[in-house]
Amino acid sequence: MRSDQKKEGALHAKDDNPPRNDNRAGSPESVFDRYSWFYALCRERLFADHTEDIAGAVAPLLDRPPRPVLLEVGCGPGFYSSRLAQRFPQIDVVGIDPSARLLAHARRKARRNHLRNCRFLRARALQLVNFPNAADFIVASRLFLILANRRSALEAIYVSLKPSGLLFIAEPLSPLRAAVPLACMRILQVFAGAGNLGEEFAACNVLNRSQFADFVASQPWKHVRSWSDQRYQYALCEKAA
Numbered sequence: 001m002r003s004d005q006k007k008e009g010a011l012h013a014k015d016d017n018p019p020r021n022d023n024r025a026g027s028p029e030s031v032f033d034r035y036s037w038f039y040a041l042c043r044e045r046l047f048a049d050h051t052e053d054i055a056g057a058v059a060p061l062l063d064r065p066p067r068p069v070l071l072e073v074g075c076g077p078g079f080y081s082s083r084l085a086q087r088f089p090q091i092d093v094v095g096i097d098p099s100a101r102l103l104a105h106a107r108r109k110a111r112r113n114h115l116r117n118c119r120f121l122r123a124r125a126l127q128l129v130n131f132p133n134a135a136d137f138i139v140a141s142r143l144f145l146i147l148a149n150r151r152s153a154l155e156a157i158y159v160s161l162k163p164s165g166l167l168f169i170a171e172p173l174s175p176l177r178a179a180v181p182l183a184c185m186r187i188l189q190v191f192a193g194a195g196n197l198g199e200e201f202a203a204c205n206v207l208n209r210s211q212f213a214d215f216v217a218s219q220p221w222k223h224v225r226s227w228s229d230q231r232y233q234y235a236l237c238e239k240a241a
Ligand SMILES: C[S@@+](CC[C@H](N)C(=O)[O-])C[C@H]1O[C@@H](n2cnc3c(N)ncnc32)[C@H](O)[C@@H]1O
Pocket: 022, 023, 030, 032, 033, 043, 047, 073, 074, 075, 076, 077, 079, 096, 097, 098, 099, 102, 123, 124, 125, 126, 140, 141, 142, 143, 146, 147
């Protein structure tokens, strides 16, 4: 995506170089990119699966003409994008992420599942500010804990939601649990003899409940439903019509 593009209602990529690194996970190549295979494994086997919650929230939007667009920001290996595209053939799913390797993983998975309504673009959350009113539904799972400028990212997400669009957020509650995958990647890095990831390990920033509530409320939502379970906190945010 070029930063000078402002095309309402369309998400597409013109180049494959997302601008400056704005995550907390190192630069220039993030830990997610270096150990994409490990993160993809954790995503499939270890992390909680919120597909049912997301699908329930998407259901009321399914009849929107022409074809509803679901955007997954920081999609990583495309876990939710693929599942939701498979489940809802009547919607178009777009996953964005700065990690080329995680996107390659996501594309392979979508191909394996013969998904024709699912594509992946290399981009960062902040770039969404250039794509106003592009998505009916946005998923941001385990994203904000790794972003240095999460408020700006949320603002960009807000801009790219259509009027009456919905944003689903899932953020881990336990700093310890959230740090485990990064700690494992740190160990892998040490075994690979490529130095340590001290900065990256320290950079995972889990929001406590009140920080999460303040963060979500930083945008002028029409309505917010928040809830939590033992491991995650969630928000379903609706933009005004
Ligand atoms: C903790 S992972 C979450 C992946 C996936 N959403 C999930 O539920 O497992 C964070 C993801 O955000 C991506 N990411 C890092 N910086 C980003 C940015 N500025 N904008 C969007 N995604 C970013 C990383 O490459 C990684 O795939």
